Structures are given as structure tokens and as C-alpha cells.
Amino acid sequence: MSLPHAILTALLEKPSSGLELTRRFDKSIGYFWSATHQQIYRELGRLESEGYIRALPSEQPARGQKKSYEVLPAGRDELARWTSASQDPRPMRDTMLLRLRASAVVGTAGIETDLRRHLDLHQRQLSEYEQIQKRDFPPGKDAPQDRLRHLVLRAGIDLETFWTQWLTHALDEFEHLDEQSPAPEAVLETAPEAVPDAVPEDVRE
Template identity: 35%
Template sequence: MSLRYAVLTLLDIEPGSGYDLKRRFERSVSHFWSASHQQMYRELHRLHDEGLLDCTEQPQAGKPDKKIYALTEAGREALDVWVQRPAPPQKIREPFLIQLFAGHHLDNAQARELVQRQLDRHRALLAGYIEQNERALKGDPERLERYWLAHRTLLLGIESEKTWIAWAEKLLQELDRR
């Protein structure tokens, strides 16, 4: 259900094509919500069929027309209603934690390698989030002010990655002592 509202939110910020939407999704919402290219296009078509999106075709030289999606008034109203509802907390769905939970099947070196790979992944995510935050802070101050709550999701991502890193580093130290 939340993909539809992620799509509505991104198109509320700025109309765009399916390709534009996917790029925006990957730079923002994908840090805490996942969707494939196909899911995104299915949702665009569904929202259009429900009258929540308008679609205009933009001619392109030597290519098929580009479809540009924008919220309708009904789409904006649906987003307004949804954003005011309380969101239920989600449980963590992390395959790595299942692997670690079954870690008694690993020797110490294998466990260390598993944790180190995860640590490297989270360090890379943190570096990406910090870079994205620096770009946001150097960008348009009016845009940053308007979307300051959206920016807070990025700041939570930074803090979350710092927590993962600290936890994994401590776990590696414990594995080294064993």
C-alpha cells in the first residue's frame, strides 16, 4: 500500500515520467522502501486508472512519446488523507540478521567475514547518505525548508547507519576475542 503513496508524494514534489520517477525514487525513498521498475510502472498505471494522476504525452524526436505524470486534485486529496493517518511500526526484515541468527553453523572466520561484508555495506551506505546530505545543505534553501521533514528521513538514515556500524564493529571485536 505504501508504494502508491511514495509515488503520489514524489509526483507531488514534481511531475515526471516513469523514468524520472524511478530515478527520484532511487535517490530518496529507496533508502527505506523498495520497489522494482515493474512495480513502479504498474502503480503509475493503477493510479492513473483511478483518476489520481494525469498523464500527458510529450513528443520526442526519434523516440516514442514521453508520458509525464502529475497529481490530479483527487490524487492530492488522497495523499492529504493518507499522510494524516497514523502509520503502523514495521518490523525489521533483514536477511543478514537471519544469517546471523543461524550463525552457529559458521566457524569464527566465516562469521567474521559475514559481519565484515555487512559492515562494509553499511559504511558505503553512510558515505552515500552523508554525500546526499551535503548536496541538500548546499542546494536551494527554499527547497530544503519546504521539504525539511523529508530531509529528516535522510538524517535518520545517517544515524541508523552509524548505529549499524558501531554494532558491527563491536561484534567483530567480540569475534576476535573468541
């Protein structure tokens, strides 16, 4: 997903000002596609200049008044084009997994503490997602739009469930590891014994 398409999605759901949009990102789309407030405002200007959105007319224009934006037909068409296009899944890149692999050769100092911190963060995020699910998707709320939005939330719940389970397993493994040991020393190659200089052949008289 790209930021302009995330913004088009949010504005099609509800026309909003830049400030309202940043707040909505923080509470919904930002969970799976984060962006700074500066990035959002910059992208709004770009989408407006490209004819994908427009600022809603105000009956009482005033200096400093927040502009609200809505999506134009060209913006809806672009979002539909992007949604229907084929995309490959992104390869996984996770710093913690790389650090864990590296700890196998340089030692595990600090890793276990950070694993516990990550576990706490994922448990908190999982709890937050479950509260959102209980609040926003009660039994019987099964309109097509709601089912699709719930599906996105379920992805977050399943992902956080995976990480909490994996981190718990990782910490259990650490309990069975020997105490931290220094990194294995490089094996020095034994230098070959010096070969004596060849003895010159006797010179015949």
C-alpha cells in the same frame, strides 16, 4: 509506506515521466522504499485508471513519446488521508541477526566474513548519505519542506551509523570467541536398564 503513495509524493514534488520517475527513485525515495522499474510503471497505470493522476497533454503527440504525469486533486486527497492515518511501527526482521543467533548452535563458519562485508556496505552507504547532506542541506537551508526532507535523510544517517557501530562491536566480539567448534551434539538419553520378567508366584498344591 506503500508504492502508490511514494509515487504520488514524487509527482507532487515534480511532474515526471515514467523514466524520470524511475531515475528519481534510484537517487532519493528508493533509499528507503525501493521498487523495480516494472513496478513503478505498473503502478502509474493503476493510479491513472483510479483517477489519482493524469498524463499531461502534449502539444506534439508522437509515437513513443514519453508521457509525463501530474497528480489530480483526488490523488492529493488520498495522499493526505494516508499521511494523517495512524500506523504502528513494523516489527524488526533482519536476516543477519537471525543467522547470528543460529550460529550459536550450528557454528560460526562464514559469519565473520559476511559481517565484514556488511560493515563495508554500511560504511559506504553512510558516506553516500553524508555527501548528500553536505550537497543538499547546507547551513541556512531551513524552509519547512527542506527540514522535513532533511529529517528523512537524518534517519538514514542515524540508521547507518548504528549498523556500522554494531557491526564493529560484533567483529570485536568475534576476536574473543574460541576457534570455531562443531555444533554441540545432542545428549543421548540413557535407556533404562531392562527390568527382568516377573517371577510367577509359586502355585500352591
